[in-house]
Amino acid sequence: MSGLTPPTSRENKRKIANSKRRASVADRRAARPFTLWREVLxxxxxPALMAGAGGVASGKAGLTLAAFTSIAGTSAVVALLIGSWLQRRARSRPWTTALPRILVAAILAVGAAVIAxxxxxxxxRWLPDHTSVVDTxxxxxxxxxxxxxxxxxxxIVTWRWRRQKP
Structure with a gap:
């Protein structure tokens, strides 16, 4: 007799929920590939918005100016350089895909921090002593x-790039 009874509303809700399940992680990755211009933007x-908001909230004009110049500019340049290197050259360097994601990100972060x-x-230090740039x-x-x-x-760029790789 239970086979003849209509399904309860709970069963209907379960069927609807199962039919509306989100796409799998692999499907979402394929739908949103690593795009360099978006990463740079x-x-x-x-950082410009976060540090700028901090500068405005604290009343530090120097931080607000640095947020849109040295902080955000450096971040964009590094994202462009590392992102383009990963897209073009990483296939010839197997360590970028063989090592764990956290290790690759740490190696590139330390390298970028040392260079920066x-x-x-x-x-x-050098510019004020050897050029006409005033020490400020x-x-x-x-x-x-x-x-x-x-x-x-x-x-961030390395982590997001590696997320797209199998």
Whole structure:
């Protein structure tokens, strides 16, 4: 007799829920491939808005200016460089896909931070001594802004790139 009774509303809801299930993770990855221009845009906008909001909220004009120049600019440049390197050259370097994702992201983050730290040191120390650039407070910020922005951008771009790889 139970086979003749109509299904309860709970059973109907379960069938509807099963039919509307989200696509699998592999399907979503295929639908949204790694796009370099989008990564660079997000790498610029995210730190610019977050650090800019922090500068406005705290009343620090230097942080607000740095948010849209050295912090976000560094992040966008690093995202562009690492993202394009990963798209073009990573296939010839098997360690980028053989190592765990966290290790690849850490290696590239440390490398980007070291290079950006050297650029920050060069800009803040060498330029005022050897050129007509005046030693100002924004030059001193570069030693901290550049390596941190580079490391964060490297981790995010590498993580998102590796997510697309099998």
């Amino acid at each position: 997000v790498a610029y906008l995210a 730290g050297l650029v920050g040191w060069f800009a803040s 407070a924004w030059l001193a910020r570069l030693q901290f802004d550049l390596p941190i922005s580079a490391a964060v951008a490297a981790v």
